[in-house]
Amino acid sequence: MKSYRKELWFDIPTRRAFINITPDVQACLDDSGIHEGFxxxxxxxxxxxxxxxxxxxxxxxxxxxxxxxxxPFDPDGYQHHRTGEDNGDAHLKRSVMGREVVVAVTDGRLxxxxxEQIFYGEFDGRRRKxxxxxxxxx
Amino acid sequence: MKSYRKELWFDIPTRRAFINITPDVQACLDDSGIHEGFxxxxxxxxxxxxxxxxxxxxxxxxxxxxxxxxxPFDPDGYQHHRTGEDNGDAHLKRSVMGREVVVAVTDGRLxxxxxEQIFYGEFDGRRRKxxxxxxxxx
Amino acid sequence: MKSYRKELWFDIPTRRAFINITPDVQACLDDSGIHEGFxxxxxxxxxxxxxxxxxxxxxxxxxxxxxxxxxPFDPDGYQHHRTGEDNGDAHLKRSVMGREVVVAVTDGRLxxxxxEQIFYGEFDGRRRKxxxxxxxxx
Numbered sequence: 001m002k003s004y005r006k007e008l009w010f011d012i013p014t015r016r017a018f019i020n021i022t023p024d025v026q027a028c029l030d031d032s033g034i035h036e037g038f039x040x041x042x043x044x045x046x047x048x049x050x051x052x053x054x055x056x057x058x059x060x061x062x063x064x065x066x067x068x069x070x071x072p073f074d075p076d077g078y079q080h081h082r083t084g085e086d087n088g089d090a091h092l093k094r095s096v097m098g099r100e101v102v103v104a105v106t107d108g109r110l111x112x113x114x115x116e117q118i119f120y121g122e123f124d125g126r127r128r129k130x131x132x133x134x135x136x137x138x
Numbered sequence: 139m140k141s142y143r144k145e146l147w148f149d150i151p152t153r154r155a156f157i158n159i160t161p162d163v164q165a166c167l168d169d170s171g172i173h174e175g176f177x178x179x180x181x182x183x184x185x186x187x188x189x190x191x192x193x194x195x196x197x198x199x200x201x202x203x204x205x206x207x208x209x210p211f212d213p214d215g216y217q218h219h220r221t222g223e224d225n226g227d228a229h230l231k232r233s234v235m236g237r238e239v240v241v242a243v244t245d246g247r248l249x250x251x252x253x254e255q256i257f258y259g260e261f262d263g264r265r266r267k268x269x270x271x272x273x274x275x276x
Numbered sequence: 277m278k279s280y281r282k283e284l285w286f287d288i289p290t291r292r293a294f295i296n297i298t299p300d301v302q303a304c305l306d307d308s309g310i311h312e313g314f315x316x317x318x319x320x321x322x323x324x325x326x327x328x329x330x331x332x333x334x335x336x337x338x339x340x341x342x343x344x345x346x347x348p349f350d351p352d353g354y355q356h357h358r359t360g361e362d363n364g365d366a367h368l369k370r371s372v373m374g375r376e377v378v379v380a381v382t383d384g385r386l387x388x389x390x391x392e393q394i395f396y397g398e399f400d401g402r403r404r405k406x407x408x409x410x411x412x413x414x
Contacts, residue, residue, distance in 0.1 A: 001139050001277050001414050003312040005382055036141040037274055038178060040314060044389025046329045051186045053229060058217035060185050063233075066209065071342065075191050079334035088338050089341055091329060092239055095339075095373060097233060099328050102240055102378055104272035106143055111270060113182025132387060134380035136313055136413065137274065138139050139277050175281040175412055176316060190375050191322045191367060196355035200364050201371075204347065235371060240316055240378055242410035244281055249408060251320025275412065276279050 001113075004032035004135040007044070012125030015073075018060045019120040022133065025103075026110055028133045035108045037137015041118055042100035044130040047090035049097035049121035067123075090123035093117045097121050105137055142170035142273040153211075156198045156260030157258040159188075159269065163241075164248055166271045173246045175275015179256055180238035181232040185228035186258035187235035190247050205231045205261075228261035233242070243275055280308035280411040283320070288401030291349075294336045295396040297326075297407065301379075302386055304409045311384045313413015317394055318376035320406040323366035325373035325397035343399075344371045366399035373397050383414055 006028050008021060016027075025041055041050050053059070070093035074083065078088025101118060104111035122132055144166050146159060163179055180189050193195070209230035215220065216226025241255060242249035248256075258269055282304050284297060295316035301317055317326050329335070346369035351357065354364025377394060386394075396407055 001313075003382075003413070005380065025205055027140065038176065038272070038314065040380055042378075042380070044392065046389075046391050051233065053233070054218075056218060056221060058220050059226065059229055059256075061217040062230070062265075066230055070208070070346070078194075079337040080330075080332060082334050083332060088335065091335055092338070092342055095327065095329070098236065098374065100378060102238060104143065104178055104180070104300070106141075106272070111143070113268060113270075115184050116182065130389060132380055132389075134314070134382070134387065137141070145351065175277075176314065176410070189371065191371070192356075194356060194359060196358050197364065197367055199355040200368070204368055208346070236374065240318075240376060242316055242318070242408055244410070249281070250409065251322075251406060251408075253322050254320065275279070 001136060002034050004034060006133045008131040009128060010120060011128045013123040015125050017122045018052060020055050020117050021120050022118045025118055025133055029064050029105060029135060032135045033035060034105055034137040037105045037135060038105045039105050040100060041133045042132050044132050047087050047094055047124035047130055049094045050101055050121055051097045051121060052101050052116050052130060054115050055117045070096060087124040093123045139274060140172050140276060142172060144271045146269040148258060149266045150260040153263050155260045155263060158193050158255050159258050160256045163256055163271055164203045167273060170273045171276040172243055172273050175193040175243045175273060177241045177243050178238060180270050180274045182270050185225050185232055185262035186267055188239055188269060189235045189257055189259055190239050190254050192253050193255045201231060208234060231261045277412060278310050278414060280310060284407040286396060287403060287404045288398040291401050293398045293401060294395045295373050296331050296393050297396050298394045301394055301409055305411060308411045309411040310381055310411050312338055313381045313411060315379045315381050316376060317407050320408050323400035324405055325370045325395060326377055326407060327373045328377050328392050330391050331393045342364060346371045363400040365369055369399045
């Protein structure tokens, strides 16, 4: 069994953003030399997300609006802010969108359906944060 | 390390449905000859879900009602619809329910608790769509 | 390829709780002798969750309040209760928080960012329930 590990670093200038990282993950897979196995991609921070959906700007606006309704940004609205933070909403938004994806690796490629793309979802940006790519297989 | 791959195809006649695919996944595991490892089951489409919960019809009605409240079907309500689609709600519903499950494989069986069953969650049906089963192990 | 399996048992005296199980999972990893691979941690019950977030009490109060708003406890409010259960809300809460996490194993440790901790989320306690830890790798 082979294994491969790489960190992808981000420094998003805004509080929130969705970044398509599919080419970065495929580059990791190419580097790994692994042809059959599983590829785990996870946010290493608890106010960010890795998820799979469509690379369509209108949909991303819908996600942004919807997540703001489900878990609004509110500096005075969360118990977590007694620690001095203002990002309680980001912890909840990330819980909806998920921490990680596991993607099948087949014949050296990410084994995707027609529209699947991997996104980094930032909910509390303006600082350096990381995504972990770990691949195991043969 | 062995690996196994199969696509399960669906053509759900309604917009939304929950289908118990546990027997199909167990049949894949039997085919694979893998006794110890991990089994990934993921929707290959971004308006569908694979999740684990109870096979109880009342609960499925609760899921349907709850998801409709969280992310209502609304042909005029999503920016995504500028592309000509009407399935913005389906992208959001799938985000709540999740794209994938990873199930432990132990002694050639899906290593489940007493009520765990795997479901295909369709949120924009009436066309052919796929689930990927990928198993790695020995 | 090596594989390792262990069940963690819980008997939470309250209906809901968040329990940090990171030391238990690391102990499983130490037992396994696996240095490179994947560690799956999943609830074996469909009214409980395993998720990764921050070990901060205020945030856990925020999660509790937020989940109660999204999917309120309501003995008369769910079709699932026709079976005699009163835990419909717990099935929905668990769907938001997730069934499982997959954690990369690198150099014999859980390959985490600075604040990542694994939690057992109980939404229908007061009875014995289990979490599965399954590790594969070398």
